[in-house]
Amino acid sequence: MGLRFNHASADGMGAAQFINAVGDMARGLPEPRVKPVWDREKFPNPSIKPGPLPGLPVLALDYIVLDFPTGYIDGLKAQYKAHSGKFCSGFDVLTAKLWQCRTRALNLEPGATVKLCFFASVRHLLKLDRGYYGNSIFPVKMSAPSETVLSSSVMEVVDMIRQAKERMAVEFFQFAKEETEQDPFQMTFNYESIYVSDWSKLGFAEVDYGFGPPKFAGPLVNNDFIASVVILKAPLPLDGTRMLASCVTKEHSEEFVRGMKEDLP
Secondary structure, three states: OOOOOOOOOOOHHHHHHHHHHHHHHHOOOOOOOOOOEOOHHHOOOOOOOOOOOOOOOOOOEOOEEEEEOHHHHHHHHHHHHHHHOOOOOHHHHHHHHHHHHHHHHHOOOOOOEEEEEEEEEOHHHHOOOOOEOOOOEEEEEEEEEHHHHHHOOHHHHHHHHHHHHHHHHHHHHHHHOOOOOOOOOOOOOOOOEEEEEEOOOOOHHHOOOOOOOOOOOOOOOOOOOOOEEEEEEOOOOOOOEEEEEEOOEHHHHHHHHHHHHOOOO
16 A cells, blocks of 8 residues: 655644545444644744755665564663653663764764754644644654764763753744744755654554555655664564664765664664
């Protein structure tokens, strides 16, 4: 089953809601279990002028698949609990490891700026109804010198990610109230920047057309101008998380994979 959608109309959660509704109807339900809700009147309408369209380089990226068992991820989360006294998500620890391993593989100058970006839902901030199916994401951005990412421990990089996530609500409301002049959705697509998407909890892996959930649900990665990684539920019968990485060129892929697989059981 294939689905193509545009972020102008829906985000990942909205697209998964739609395809789950298709599954509900295919199984004979009289209506979707989650009824669609418009709810767009709750959105702010800032008049910040969008920035210019970004340049799109051709990066000739390698395609890499990486699997991480649940036990391994839980071990990293336990290390973070010991490090900070706080809990973190599997996304936090895997993204921190990813950013550090990729930065090391690129072998940049110490002062070179590396960037990490992912998009977070603002449904909770806008108090949207569960049935809202449109787009409601906001960028979470980090930027640091290469030497800072490399000299930090993985747990310290997790700290950086969590701090950026905590800033997101403030930055979103500043954007909504027109308290910032810069368009937060202005992106930089170069080799030093990486974009991470978490599909593991959106609902794609739970769609049931009458034959049970799919063995695997994931995107077709087909661009060569954005260094990106998609985090997914591992395909059955595997347990854990799968990364689809299209974030390094062939010359850097061996070192990147070596770093990502280090300490794996």
